[in-house]
Amino acid sequence: MAATTFSNSHANGPSSSAPDAAEIRRRVHHDADVVIVGAGVLGCALAATLGRQGRSVLLLEASLKEPDRIVGELLQPGGVEALEKLGLRDCLEGIDAILTEGYYVAYLGEPVTIPYPAQSPGAPLPEGRSFHHGRFVMKLREAAGACPNVTIVETKVTDLITCSHTKQVLGVKSVTKEAKDCYFGQLTVVADGYASKFRKQYHPHTPKVRSKFWGLELIDAELPQPHYGHVLLNPNSPPVLVYQIGARETRILCDIPENLPSASVKNGGVKGHLRNTVLPSLPKCIQPSFAAALDRGQLRSMPNSFLASSTNKTPGLIMLGDALNMRHPLTGGGMTVALNDVVILRDLLSPEQVPKFSNTALVLKQLSVFHWRRKMGASVINILAQALYSLFAADDVNLRALQRGCFQYFQIGMHRQPVSMLGGMLKKPQILFAHFFTVAFLSLWMILRESPLYKLPVTLVRCALVFWAACVVIIPYMVTEAFC
Numbered sequence: 001m002a003a004t005t006f007s008n009s010h011a012n013g014p015s016s017s018a019p020d021a022a023e024i025r026r027r028v029h030h031d032a033d034v035v036i037v038g039a040g041v042l043g044c045a046l047a048a049t050l051g052r053q054g055r056s057v058l059l060l061e062a063s064l065k066e067p068d069r070i071v072g073e074l075l076q077p078g079g080v081e082a083l084e085k086l087g088l089r090d091c092l093e094g095i096d097a098i099l100t101e102g103y104y105v106a107y108l109g110e111p112v113t114i115p116y117p118a119q120s121p122g123a124p125l126p127e128g129r130s131f132h133h134g135r136f137v138m139k140l141r142e143a144a145g146a147c148p149n150v151t152i153v154e155t156k157v158t159d160l161i162t163c164s165h166t167k168q169v170l171g172v173k174s175v176t177k178e179a180k181d182c183y184f185g186q187l188t189v190v191a192d193g194y195a196s197k198f199r200k201q202y203h204p205h206t207p208k209v210r211s212k213f214w215g216l217e218l219i220d221a222e223l224p225q226p227h228y229g230h231v232l233l234n235p236n237s238p239p240v241l242v243y244q245i246g247a248r249e250t251r252i253l254c255d256i257p258e259n260l261p262s263a264s265v266k267n268g269g270v271k272g273h274l275r276n277t278v279l280p281s282l283p284k285c286i287q288p289s290f291a292a293a294l295d296r297g298q299l300r301s302m303p304n305s306f307l308a309s310s311t312n313k314t315p316g317l318i319m320l321g322d323a324l325n326m327r328h329p330l331t332g333g334g335m336t337v338a339l340n341d342v343v344i345l346r347d348l349l350s351p352e353q354v355p356k357f358s359n360t361a362l363v364l365k366q367l368s369v370f371h372w373r374r375k376m377g378a379s380v381i382n383i384l385a386q387a388l389y390s391l392f393a394a395d396d397v398n399l400r401a402l403q404r405g406c407f408q409y410f411q412i413g414m415h416r417q418p419v420s421m422l423g424g425m426l427k428k429p430q431i432l433f434a435h436f437f438t439v440a441f442l443s444l445w446m447i448l449r450e451s452p453l454y455k456l457p458v459t460l461v462r463c464a465l466v467f468w469a470a471c472v473v474i475i476p477y478m479v480t481e482a483f484c
């Protein structure tokens, strides 16, 4: 087999002449072009992509068993598109995935159906997919493992190995079946998920958690609008998401903020909230399967975090996926952001752009391009998730006015662009900004219209407070995304 110009030739080692030699280097010497920590959504997609570009890849994963989690179960059309670009679309086949065509949003039981719109005249309707997270990840692992340039190893990474004077990351220490181990790469990618072990040291921000999602699996639930993600809103209770994830299974996620009165110990805790507040508020057709799931009692929870991204400045290192950047999962955007990041990196780190990952200065330069290029798409998804969450979980009277305005906005049909942004298809932050403030002004108009004229001074003060609340919701996130 012919040697390629870009692979496996290490500055301090013999140049390998065939892929087999690279495979031996990985297996025997634990040495590769790139070491990826975490075979989750991001790690697998990146391993397959870099491997197909001819890089020698070590993909390290703490547990190769099928993950059983309540996260990453709905992939937006923008994520499906990214999979397609990566040549990984077939990972959605054979996992009993459900087609998703849009959102069904109900406010106080009154629904609006919001389909994903075609992105240009005559274009096919965008498609999302929902599924069991673990089945999708197993398919991604299979795709990565099928590439001869990728070796997957079950090992738990414990530390990064750094050069004491240059601070360059050289690889990782790990534990394999209780034995100490290490792996070396010209580049180390940290993609170890939301609870990243390495973030503290290499990421300037820390995740902020305002609420948790509590999840149950419903069996044979009847949904008001099959093939749609359901967002159920009530003015006095945080949002509830419902979507089918398999032929018989449906996921329900109930958001519970810290210190929610209806989930206090006195009121029976989380179970009390689910039984007394959520159950009666659900559409009648979902109630029986929800009550049955509550009785089975397999409740699970996950923190809902926000984490602003940041440019990596450490030579030899890249942080990606949830380790780098998180947003509230209300809009199901995490995997879409992760897969789009892989698409962007595929181009920025291609062998044509960066012949060798050992050129750390060039890699760092490409990473700073990456930081800004990814923002177009990621910041729309991030800000939208955070802003919608603030409105949907409205915990004061001003936010509730905005919540009502937002729902009214959808009801009058203004949902084409918002749902395109949510679906990861429309990547224009300025459009998000315009919609958000239109919602704010609509909310003010609704207040003005309902108040008698003699109360005008009071009403105007009320409007100012609502407008201020809108600014407080969105401007901090806008600033973070635009400047950090």
Ligand SMILES: Cc1cc2nc3c(=O)[nH]c(=O)nc-3n(C[C@H](O)[C@H](O)[C@H](O)COP(=O)(O)OP(=O)(O)OC[C@H]3O[C@@H](n4cnc5c(N)ncnc54)[C@H](O)[C@@H]3O)c2cc1C
Pocket: 037, 038, 039, 040, 041, 042, 043, 060, 061, 062, 063, 070, 071, 072, 073, 074, 075, 076, 155, 156, 157, 158, 191, 192, 193, 194, 197, 213, 302, 303, 304, 305, 320, 321, 322, 323, 329, 331, 332, 333, 334, 335, 336, 338
């Ligand atoms: C409640 C909830 C619901 C969500 N729902 C959706 C949704 O519907 N749609 C969506 O797109 N996104 C959703 N997300 C977000 C989505 O789950 C994440 O954005 C996505 O999984 C991130 O992928 P990742 O590869 O960065 O991390 P993960 O998928 O978490 O993968 C990390 C991997 O690293 C491994 N690992 C960790 N530590 C080590 C170690 N020390 N050594 C070796 N391996 C290690 C883990 O075992 C894991 O396999 C949700 C998030 C939450 C919290």
Ligand SMILES: *[C@@H]1O[C@H](CO)[C@@H](O)[C@H](O)[C@H]1NC(C)=O
Pocket: 004, 007, 019, 051, 052, 053, 054, 055, 147, 148, 149
């Ligand atoms: C593996 O890498 C080699 C170069 O080292 C490349 O020629 C080959 O196409 C890669 N294999 C696959 C399946 O992508």
